[in-house]
Amino acid sequence: MKNYNHLITDVLVIGSGGAGMRAAISAHDDGANVMILSKGRLGVSGSTVTACADVSVDSNSITKLLGFNGDIEDSKEQFAADTIKSGWGLNHKELVDVFADQAPRRVKELIDWGAKVENFAISPGHTYRRAIIIKGNNFAHTLARQIRLRPTIQVLEGVIALDIIVKDRCATGVYAVNIMNGEFTTISAKSIIIATGGAMNVFPVTTAPNDLMGDGMAMAYRAGAKMVDMEFQTFLMGCCSPSSLIGNNYPFVLMCRAGAHLYNREGERFMEKWDPERREKSTRDKIAVASTLEILEGRGGRNGGVWVSVRHIPKNLFEYYTEWYEGKKTGFDEKDFLPDLMQDGIESMPSAHFWNGGIKIDTDCSTGIEGLFAAGECAGGIHGANRLSGNAMSEILVTGNIAGHSAARTAASAQVTTPSKEEEYAYYKKLEDMFCGNGSEDPVVLKKQLQKTAWETIGPVREQKELERAIRICDEVENKIPHLCCHGDRVYNKEWIDAMSLANMCDIIRITAAAAAHRKESRSSHYRKDYNKPNDSMFCNITVEKSNGQLKMSNCSVSTQKVQGVQQI
Structure with a gap:
């Protein structure tokens, strides 16, 4: 097997979209050595750059802080209330309050850094005009410019994180691969921020870029973090x-x-x-x-x-x-x-x-795994059952900033832990063996099978037997992963990239199907043909975690009150 590299940093940020870049800026400014892993080029990969995009801030703050002609009758409290109503009351209230409170400062900061405001409008679901229109490419390029103004932030482009290394429920690093040269790289870090976006490409048709496969959510799940609201897309x-x-x-x-x-x-x-x-x-x-x-x-x-x-x-x-x-x-x-x-x-x-659920986080963006944080779309809790228009762009600024500060604070008192050579060898050998020629399974065929399954079973319309079928197919595909066969070499090999994403796809579809099967009602974007009305007994958040190798679900009480006047399916 080829040699593999070993790198060390204080704070490792996985993902270079808006949330990842914002997190890296905060961690750096707090004095941490920061490294960003990016599947593609900084500032042009991920979904942030593709947004049109409305950025939500309460209209009162827009008037007083940003100088636009907003409505001073609005408030952060009303913004939070609208967010919770849109989420059918399943939002994590403390997260929503922090989000609504910090959004104005984070957006002003972005504008002060040079982001160009195109317009000011009202978006669906908002009581007042709150949509500050900033094109997605301008939004992303503004943050990328701030990264480049901090040259000590190390950016590794074309590098895919594969799994989080955990020791004693503490995240200590990741296994990764550089798709530009095919080399394996182990990165040890004192703290890690997952900012990898949603999992829309488990479906065959999506509005999102094709690199959003749910990698970060799946890695966090395998590391022991809880997932929340995964049935809502x-x-x-x-x-x-x-x-x-x-x-x-x-x-x-x-x-x-x-x-x-x-x-x-x-x-x-x-x-x-x-x-x-x-x-x-x-x-x-x-x-x-x-x-x-x-x-x-x-x-x-x-x-x-x-x-x-x-x-x-x-x-x-x-x-x-x-x-x-x-x-x-x-x-x-x-x-x-x-x-x-x-x-x-x-x-x-x-x-x-958009993926409304994700990795369960607290108000400091911690995941419950020591040293592991999450920000942006891959994190769940703010949106509940449905995202209010414009909140995604504000969310990545707020949670990215919080995660960066939290990760830097953790790294300041942590020690570097490295895996053993035997552990590294065993992990990477499985990936290299995909080229040995002994396998018979085609990763491209299996990927298409999973995408077709996702549309038929966890798409907008669901029912029990189909959700159970989704879990069976994921189990079958997962059993075939050791028998994959890739062709060619390891440099920019799309077939190999698909092969490495199959485990993540299986985890995301399985988690979503299990949560959807458990929620025996229809609520917001979760529609069950066999339970086509809301059920008050299901007014709860569903969490999913991996415990002793098995998927474990729990009902969690909601921190908000039931919302009146929500449109019923």
Whole structure:
């Protein structure tokens, strides 16, 4: 076996999106030596750079702290209340309070660093105007510039973390691989921050970049951390045709901004059955469930979707809207890849957009494993059953900052612990053996099988027998992992990368299916055909952890009161 490298740092940040970069900045400024592991290039990988993006801050603070023309009647308390209402009351109240309180300062900080504000608007679900529009690429590049202004922060690009090394319930480092040269690297750290985003690519169609596979959540689960609210995902309408735009959320934008209509194969505007008053302006969870049922019941199209149409909108009005909308984005024009929208609809389907649950954290972003912290979308608790629009971008700033300070504080009094040579050799040998030629299982085939399974079982519509099938298939695929066979060499080998992600996919799908099977009701984006109404006895958070090698679930009491006036599925 080839030699492997061994690196040491105080604080190791896994993930280089918004949360990871913000965490690294805080840890560095507290005096820690910091290292960032990034699957891709700093500032251009992860989901932050792809956001449109609204950043939520209470309107009172927007007026007094940021100088915009907001509404002083708003408050941090009302912002927190709206966040909890959107989450159907399953949010961790203490986390929400910290989030609402710190968001204004973190956003002002970003603007002071040079982030460009494009607009100020109201987003769905908010009582007041709170959406500060900052394009995702500008948001990410602003943070990346701050990283580069701190040259002692070491950034390892093209490096994938594979597993967290744990000793006596203390995180001590990670096993990793450099996909640019195929070399294995063990990194020992006094504290670790997971900032790897969501797990949307366990589904075949997603609005997210293709590197968001749930790696960090799965690694934390295997390390012993608890997962919370994993049954709640956000799906929104994305293209399923043409192939060049699969997952692109332009259909969703046309519905919520331009007033597009949804039709099934029979020409019915089916949202009239689900929400006669709001129809296509309904909540994302209702639209996702309704569209999925239309597809599953045989009223979809050739590519497995329903149709988003703007034919009822006057041509000159639609052209004016699209000209305005494209001007607010990065210059990419979806219409270049679509048919004439004044004549034809866009075939669309619910696409995985956001992971509302994740690693269970406290208000200091600790995971319950000594030295292990989490920030951003991979962390659960703030959103509950559903994320309020715009809160994702504020969340990565707030939790990234907190996690960075917490990790630096822990590292200041911790010692470096390294694995034994025997442990390293045994771990890396399994990965190298995938190239020995003795295996018979194709990792690409297994990945596609898992994605198909995820859509059919833990997508917007669920039922007990399908959730149980998901767990069985994950077990079967996991048993095949020792028999994988990869071809070629180890440099930029996509087949090998897929092979190394299979265990994470199995864990994420299995955890989600188990939590969804345990929640015998329908609530927000979690819809059960066999339990299609909310059940007051399930007003709780469900946590999942790995205990003695087995998946263990618990019901946890909610720190908020039941929310009145929440839209029911």
